[in-house]
Amino acid sequence: MNIALNSPVAPDLKKLTSYLEQVNDSGWYTNFGPLHQELTSRLEEYLGVRNLLLVSNGTLALQVAYKVLGISNAITTPFSFVATTSSLLWQNIQTQFCDIDSQTYNLSPDTTEIALQNDPSLNGIVATHVYGNPCDVSAFGDLSKKYNTKVLYDAAHAFGIKVGEQSVLNFGDASTLSFHATKVFHTVEGGAIIFKHKADFEKAKQLINFGLDNGEITDVGINAKLNEYQCAVGLTLLDNVDNILKHRAELFRAYLNGLSNTLIETPKWHPNANYNGAYFPVNLMNMDNFIKVSKILNDNGIQFRPYFKPSLDSAFAHVQNNGTVISQQKTKFIICLPLHFYMSKQDADLVVSLIKKVIK
C-alpha cells in the first residue's frame, strides 16, 4: 500500500511512559483517577465546552446520553456510521429514519419537522455532524423548542469543529465524541459526552459507574469509565493536537481545491465552520466514475473506502422509514479518500491528479 486510508497517530512513547509511571506510582488505575481529571479539564478548555464526561467508547457515549436525556422515541439519520442507529436499537428506542439534506448530507430539519408533526410521541432528534460538517444547529434548536424534543448530536467526527467561535459541541442537549484510534484525537478506544446541563452530566457520571453514588445504588447503571492508561494516551496526544488538526485541515483544503471544477461532488460545508480534516468524502455520482476511480486508486496502491455505505435504512429495514431517497442515492457512489497525519500534501496532490486523469 502506497497511501493508507487512515493511520492512527502514535503517542510519543517517552511522554506516554512518564504519564504511565504517574499511574503506577499513584496506584490509581481507573474510577475517575488523577489523569482522568486532568484530561477532562484540559479537553474542556481546549474544546471550549463544559460538562464533559469521558467514557470508554463513542457508542457507549451515545447510549448513556439517550438514557440520561430520556429519549425513548427518536428520529435519526440513515447517513451515518452504524453505531448511531444500532445504539438506539440496542436500547429498544423506537426509531424512525428521516432523509438527509441533498447538499450537506446531514439530517434534514425539514424532513425532521414533518415527522415531528406526524408523531407527537417523538421526543428525541439524533443527528450526526457527518464528516465533521456541522448540522443546521440553528434549525434543530428551533425544532427542539417548538416540539419539545431533546436534540443529541453524534459528533464523533467533529473534534475541534466550531460554528463561528462556538464549539459545535455546545449545541443541543448533548453531543458525543469518539476517541477511537482512527479519529483526529484518540485514546485508543474512548469517547466523551458533552452535556448542556450540569444535572445531566452528574446523572451520567453515576450511570457510567454502575449507577453508584457515593457507594449507594441509585439507578440501573453500566460500566463505561475511561481508565487511566487510556487517559495517558489522550494527554500525550493532546499536546500535539493543534499540529494534527492543522495538518489534516491543510490536506482537506488540498483535496477541496484540487477537485473543484471536476464532475464529482463534495458535501457543502457549513459556511461558518472550520475544517478538522477528519475525512474527505467525494461523491463520484455514477457507476462509470466509481469504477474508473476505484481502478486507478487500487492500481496505485491508494486505499479508499465507501463511507457511509449502505444507507442505514437498508441495513435496518424494520425501522420506520419516513423517506430516505436522498440518503440511498448519496451512499451509492461515495468514498472517503486517504487522510491522516502522516500523509504529505504531495500525497494528496497525487491522489487528486490520479482522480483527475479519469474524471474531468
Place this chain on the structure above:
Amino acid sequence: MIDFCILGNPRSGTTLLRLMLSTHPDITVPPEAGFAVWLMENWEGEFSPEIYVEKLCQTKKIESWQIDQKELTAYLHKNKVDSLKSAILQTYEFYRENEQVQFIGDKNNFYLDHIDTLKKINSSMSYIHIVRDGRDVACSYLQLMNKKYTSKYAPILPTNITEIASSWSQNNNKIRAGIPPEKIITIRLEDLVEKPENELKRVCKFLGYKYDIKMLDYYKNSDNYEPKEYDEWKSKNKKPIENDNFKFKRILSQADIAEFEKVAADTLAHFGYELLS
C-alpha cells in the same frame, strides 16, 4: 470556563457592551472584578479551596459578585478543585450556574496589561475588542477630570492630550498584537451606537450565539447588572443609546486634535477614523 472576554481602552463602551450581552437570556457577564488575573499573578504558598476563597474575597471589586463564601468553598470541593487555575475557572462556573445561563463572559480594562495571563487562564476563550475614536475618548477623560468621586474605584486616567493619545494607541495595539486574529472580533463603538442590532448580530454570530432582541433593552435593567457605586462615571448606561459620536469636533481645540493625531495617526487610521489635521 470563561467563554469570552470584552477588551477595550477605558471609556470605549466596554460596559455598554457588557450590559447588552448580559441582557441576552443565555449569557451573563459579571461586574468587572479582575481577581482571575490578579490571583494568577500574585498567588504565593500552598493551595486549598479554603485558602483560595479567603484570598479571593480580599481582591478588589469582588464584593459586586455577591459570593457566598461557604457555598463557593463547598462547590470547589464538590468539583475536586486542586489548583489555582481550576479554582478561578470554577468560580466563573459557580457564578454562571447561579445566574442559570449557558455562557459567561468577562470584561475588565485592567486586563489590557495582562493578556498573556488571561490566555493562560483559559486558552479557548474568544475576545471582543471594542474601539472608540481616541479623540472622543480624550473628551471623555477630560470631562471626568472635573468630576468629584466618592467611590474608591473611581477611574484614574491621564489628562494630558499627548498622554491620552499615546495610551489609547498603545492599549488598542496591545489587543491587536496579543490575540490571534481568528479568536477576536473588533467592533467600533460608533457603529454599535448607530446600528446596535447589526453590530450585536455580528458579535453573536462570531461567538456562535443566537441573536436576541432583548439585548437592545439593556438599559431597563442595568441596575441589576452594574453596581450603583459606579453610576458616578457610568450613568449613561441607564438610558437608551445616545448618539454622541465624534463629539470631539465640538469639544477639542484644533491644537488638541492635531496633537492627538500626531501621536496616534496610524492607530486612528487602522480603525477607520478620519484624520482632520
